[in-house]
Amino acid sequence: MDHGPTSQNDRDYPLPIVVSHVQIAPLLQAHKAGAATALCSPDLGLSMVTVELTAQGVRFPNDELLCWDDAAAIADEENKCWTLRDGEIDDIAFFSEQTHWMRTLFPTLSAPTMLVSGITMHRIKGVNPLEDTLRKIKTIAPLRGRVLDTATGLGYTAIEAAKTATEVVTIELDPAGLEVARLNPWSRALFTDPKIKQVVGDAYAEVPTFADRSFARIIHDPPMFSMAGELYSGAFYKQLYRVLKPNGRLFHYIGDLESASNRSLVPGIIRRLKEAGFKRVTRHNEAFGVVAEP
Numbered sequence: 001m002d003h004g005p006t007s008q009n010d011r012d013y014p015l016p017i018v019v020s021h022v023q024i025a026p027l028l029q030a031h032k033a034g035a036a037t038a039l040c041s042p043d044l045g046l047s048m049v050t051v052e053l054t055a056q057g058v059r060f061p062n063d064e065l066l067c068w069d070d071a072a073a074i075a076d077e078e079n080k081c082w083t084l085r086d087g088e089i090d091d092i093a094f095f096s097e098q099t100h101w102m103r104t105l106f107p108t109l110s111a112p113t114m115l116v117s118g119i120t121m122h123r124i125k126g127v128n129p130l131e132d133t134l135r136k137i138k139t140i141a142p143l144r145g146r147v148l149d150t151a152t153g154l155g156y157t158a159i160e161a162a163k164t165a166t167e168v169v170t171i172e173l174d175p176a177g178l179e180v181a182r183l184n185p186w187s188r189a190l191f192t193d194p195k196i197k198q199v200v201g202d203a204y205a206e207v208p209t210f211a212d213r214s215f216a217r218i219i220h221d222p223p224m225f226s227m228a229g230e231l232y233s234g235a236f237y238k239q240l241y242r243v244l245k246p247n248g249r250l251f252h253y254i255g256d257l258e259s260a261s262n263r264s265l266v267p268g269i270i271r272r273l274k275e276a277g278f279k280r281v282t283r284h285n286e287a288f289g290v291v292a293e294p
C-alpha cells in the first residue's frame, strides 16, 4: 500500500512516534558501536528521519527523547508496538469491554497486524499483511463504485479499496479495534480519506439496513469462524447477496483453504453461499478465500 507521504506534524491527525523492536534494536547496536546519529523510522517503517544517539537516549527531530532503558525494553519485546509521547513509552494494547477481546498491534518488517486475543488478523507467514491485503483486493479488481467492507480491522482492505472506488463503507464491531487503528501509522487513511465511511456496529445487524443492490463489490474479511460464526451463516450470506449488484463480486476471506481445519469448513461455506443465491463460487487459495458472483 502506498499511503503517500506522512508527516509527524499533521495538525489534522497528529500521531505520536510509533516504533517496535524492528526500528529500535539497530539503534542500540549503533550506539554501542559509537555512532552519534542514525536513520530511524518514527512510524513503523513508513518514513525515515535522522535521530541523535545521545548519552541519555535517542533524540528524535521533534525533540522527543527515548531513554536507553526504554529502548532496551522495546528491543527485547518482539510482539508489541509502542508509542513515545513526552518521553514516556506505552505499548499499543486495548482490552475491549464490549467483546472482552484483548487487542495489540503486532510488528512485522512490513505493515503491522493486529492480534485479537492472540490471533493475527492478517497473514504474517510467508506473506506480509500488505501483500495479504493486495491479494484479497486483486481477486475482485477492479474496485469501482460503492464497496462494502464488512470488517474494518486495521482498515487495510478499506484503504486499498478506496484508492479506486467512489465510496467504501466499512463496519467494525469493536471500538477497541479502532483505538488500535488510530495509533497505527499504516491505518492513517482510514481516518483521513473522505471516501471511507466508518460504521461502528455489528455487520450482522448493519448489513440488513442497506438498500438492495447498492454495492458493486463486497470484501468480507471476518475473524475466524470460531470467533464470529454468524458472519459465516446462510442468513448473513443472503443479506450480502441482496445488497450486491447483479454484476458485482464478493471476496470472502476464510484462511488457507487447504489447511486441515478449513478443509471441512469450506464446502459448507460454498454451499451456503450458493443457497443464498450466488451462482458462481471460485476458490482463490493465493488469497486464502473464495469469490462469489450472483
Ligand SMILES: C[S@@+](CC[C@H](N)C(=O)[O-])C[C@H]1O[C@@H](n2cnc3c(N)ncnc32)[C@H](O)[C@@H]1O
Binding pocket: 121, 122, 133, 150, 151, 152, 153, 154, 155, 156, 157, 158, 171, 172, 173, 174, 177, 201, 202, 203, 204, 221, 222, 223, 228, 231
Ligand atoms: C480479520 S479483521 C479485518 C481486517 C481488515 N480487513 C483489514 O484489512 O485490516 C476482522 C475484524 O472484524 C471485526 N468483527 C468481528 N465481528 C464483527 C461483526 N459482527 N461486525 C463487524 N466487525 C466484526 C473484528 O473486531 C476485527 O477487527
